Amino acid sequence: MDTRSSSMRAHARGAVRPTLLAVVAIIVLLAVASWFLIIQPHQELMMQDAGGHPSTPVSTDKISVPPPANVEAMDVNQLLAEARKAMNDHRVLAPAGNNAFEFYLKALEKQPGNPVATDALRETFPFAASGAEQAINGRDVNEAQRQIDLLAKADPANYTVTILRSKLDAQRKLLDKEQQQALDQQRQQQLAAEKAAADKAAAEKLASEQKVAQQAEPQKPTAQAPAAQQQVAAAEAKPASEAAAATEPVLIRTVQPRYPTQARRANLEGWVVVSYNIDTDGNVNGVKVLDAQPRHLFDREAVDAVERWKFKPATRNGVPVEANRQQRIVFKLNQ
Structure with missing residues (x-):
C-alpha cells in the first residue's frame, strides 16, 4: 500500500512540473509581446510628440514659420499633429500662435x-521652463511673460512658474532702473545744453549792448549824430530785433x-520718447525712437501717430524754418 502511494505521488509531481514550465513560458511570451506591441509603440509616439528624446536641447529662437490657417476649426488629431510638427522643429513655446504648448493646450x-x-x-x-528662463536672461521681458503664462496654463501648481515670475520681476526692476538712469542722464545733458545756450545768448546780448554804448559815447557833445553812425547803430541793433521776431512751431493737429492688441491683452503700459523734424510746411518727418519702456512694444504705434501730426511751422523774421523736437508718448490703459 505504501509503495503504491509513493509511486502515485511521484507520478503527480512529474506531471505538474511540465505544466508549470508551460505556464511560465506563456507569461514570458505575453510580456515580450506586450513590450513590442503596446509599450514600445506608445513610448515612440510619446517621443515623437515630445520632439525626440527629452534631453534634446530646446531652442528659444523665434523660428519664422507661418502659423496654420484657422486653428480654432481644427479637431484634436489635427492639433496634436501640429504640436508634433512644432516639437520636431523645436518650436516649444515660440513663436506666439505657432508652438507646441499652444497646440497641446488647444487640444x-x-x-x-x-x-x-x-x-x-x-x-x-522642464525644458520649456529653461527656454523661458533664457528669454528672461536675454531681457526680452514681454516674450518671457508670454512663455511663463503658457507654462502656468499647462501646470498652474508647478513651483517653477513662481520662480520664473520672481526672476522676471527682478529683471523688470533692473531694466526700469537702468532706463531711468539713462533718462536722468539725458535730461541733465539737455539742461546743461540749454543753460550753455542761454549763457551764450546773454553774453552776446551784453557784448552787443556794450558795443552800441561805446559807439554812442562820442556822440554826446554833439546834438545830432552823423547819418553814418546812425546806420551803424541800427545795424548792430538788428540781430536783437530778429531774435524777437522768431516763433516756435505750434501743434495744430494731433x-x-x-494701443497694441498684444499689450492690451497682457495689461501692459509704457512710454516711448521720439525725436522728429518739422519742415517749413508744418509736416513731421524723420521720426526716431530715442528710448522706450518696454522696448519695441509701443515703438511702431508711437512713430505712426507722430508722423501724422501737423504743426504751424517755426519762423524767423516771418519766414518759415525747419525745427527739431522731442516728445514722450505715454501708453496707459483706460485713458
Missing part, C-alpha cells in the same frame, strides 16, 4: 484629459496712437 480645451497632450506637456515642461 485639451477640445478634449479635456487627452492623454497624449497631457503627457507631452508634463514631459516637456493723432492718438493705437
